[in-house]
Amino acid sequence: MDKDTPVPSSDRVVVCVPRHVAIIMDGNGRWALRRNLPRTAGHRAGVKSVRAVVEESVHQGIGVLTLFAFSSENWRRPKSEVNILLELFMSALRAEVNRLNQNGVRLRIVGERNAFPEKLQRRIAEAEEVTCANNAMLLQIAANYGGRWDITQATRQLVSAAREGRVVPEEVDEELISSLLSFQDVPDPDLFIRTGGEQRISNFVLWQSAYSELYFSDLMWPDFGVDAYRGALEDFARRQRRFGLTGEQVDTGAEIRSD
Ligand code: IPE
Ligand code: IPE
Ligand code: MG
Numbered sequence: 001m002d003k004d005t006p007v008p009s010s011d012r013v014v015v016c017v018p019r020h021v022a023i024i025m026d027g028n029g030r031w032a033l034r035r036n037l038p039r040t041a042g043h044r045a046g047v048k049s050v051r052a053v054v055e056e057s058v059h060q061g062i063g064v065l066t067l068f069a070f071s072s073e074n075w076r077r078p079k080s081e082v083n084i085l086l087e088l089f090m091s092a093l094r095a096e097v098n099r100l101n102q103n104g105v106r107l108r109i110v111g112e113r114n115a116f117p118e119k120l121q122r123r124i125a126e127a128e129e130v131t132c133a134n135n136a137m138l139l140q141i142a143a144n145y146g147g148r149w150d151i152t153q154a155t156r157q158l159v160s161a162a163r164e165g166r167v168v169p170e171e172v173d174e175e176l177i178s179s180l181l182s183f184q185d186v187p188d189p190d191l192f193i194r195t196g197g198e199q200r201i202s203n204f205v206l207w208q209s210a211y212s213e214l215y216f217s218d219l220m221w222p223d224f225g226v227d228a229y230r231g232a233l234e235d236f237a238r239r240q241r242r243f244g245l246t247g248e249q250v251d252t253g254a255e256i257r258s259d
Contacts, residue, residue, distance in 0.1 A: 016237040018190035020064040021057065022212065024204055025049070027196025027220030034220075040084040045222035047092055051099070054139055056226045058103050060233060064138045064186045068204050072112070072146030089143065090120055093127045100127075104136030110182040111145030112153075138186065145182070147206030154180035183208055191236045195221045213239050 025046060032042030050067065057065045070085060077085075100107055109124045116124070157180045161167040167176070178184060189205055192212040199216050201209070215232045217224060242250055 017061050017233070018213075018236055019062070019187045020066065020189045021062055021191045021193065021233075022066040022068070022189035022205055022209070023053065023192075024068045024194040024196075024202060025221040025224075026194055026198060026202075028222060030196065031220035031222045039081060042220070042222060043085060043088055047088070049221055049224050050092075051096070052226050053224070053229050054100075054105065054137075055103060056229050057139075058105060058137050062137060064140065066110070066140040066142060066183070066189065066205070068142045068145065068202075070111075070143045070145070071203055072144060072149050073203065075115075075144075086117070086120060090123055093123050097127050097130055100131050100139065101134065104134045105131060105139050106134040106137070107131045108138060108140050109143055110140050111143045112149060113144065115144050140183070140186075142204070146203040147201070147209075148203055150182050150205075151207060153182075178207070181207060188212065190241075191215060191232065193217065193232050195219050195224045211241070211243055213241065 028042030028046045029039040030042070031045060032039050035041075053067075054065060069089065074085070075082060097107075107127050109128065113121055113124060154177060158167065158172065158177075162169075183205070188208040188210070189212045192205070192209050193215045194200075194202075195217045197216070197218045197220075205212070213236055215235060217228060217232065219228055240247060240250055
């Protein structure tokens, strides 16, 4: 292509791409209520944004995308809404697997899956199995996930190991704790996005977001499309990450990775 030919916006690739993006997909309920629709219509509409953001992430060369779909606390919602969310999760797993395969996406569900109905647990295992050889991107869906749950289950493993004499206190360091958490084999999120206008973490990745860049969008999740996502990625690319160093140290090329 001639260098003066403008790059079509659909081909725009952001320069400094995060290795891992984590997103709180919030605002489905309000999106629906503003349209006089039941909240569940918002959850259905949100699936389209999931598809768009997954495919754009592959296009941008992002290694890991983690989407918060259902928190440990979301069980407190009315039973009818919880049931619809579980059904939607079931049907999306079935409907999207082919598309994920076509895009080379490996799927992993993170969270306490034992609490889900057996049928859903089986569907999750199947979807993970069918996509396990893909390597364009890892898509993590956080379902029945909570940052505190994750730290608690890691601590439980650590206490068992100590009781059995497999670990002594001096061996406990950040690396060991990280290795027991749900995202043990992926880099920490570089970019943490929340849609829906709220500026809080709501028990999403806690340990791993220590140095994530936070980005809050006022758009409700069903309205968060490719352009809005690119805006977040471009904003990320303009930030200076310092990891405790001075800006001057970063400018002169000192080690800036946290890991
Ligand atoms: C996020 O949208 C989806 C889930 C929590 C499952 P919400 O359902 O929280 O939507 P709002 O925040 O009520 O608008
Ligand atoms: C966070 O959203 C959980 C998900 C998006 C899955 P919530 O809507 O549950 O968070 P709060 O209750 O507003 O903090
Ligand atoms: Mg919400």
